[in-house]
Amino acid sequence: MSAPQTDPKTQARRHSPAMIGIGASVVVVLLVFVLWLFGVFAGGETPGDDQTAPRDSAGTVQTPG
Numbered sequence: 001m002s003a004p005q006t007d008p009k010t011q012a013r014r015h016s017p018a019m020i021g022i023g024a025s026v027v028v029v030l031l032v033f034v035l036w037l038f039g040v041f042a043g044g045e046t047p048g049d050d051q052t053a054p055r056d057s058a059g060t061v062q063t064p065g
Helices: 008-041
Strands: none
Touching: none
């Protein structure tokens, strides 16, 4: 058996479209991840900041008095 052709320049040229696609995929995934994190943490709500009026079991707002 003969050794495979292992010319690094030829293989780099042959695989460059695949490497560009993988790199673009990684960039898109990172962008989506950062946008998702922004959406999760941009709400500004903190525990205990509940400013809604109390409601009864029927869903109507209870007023003091």
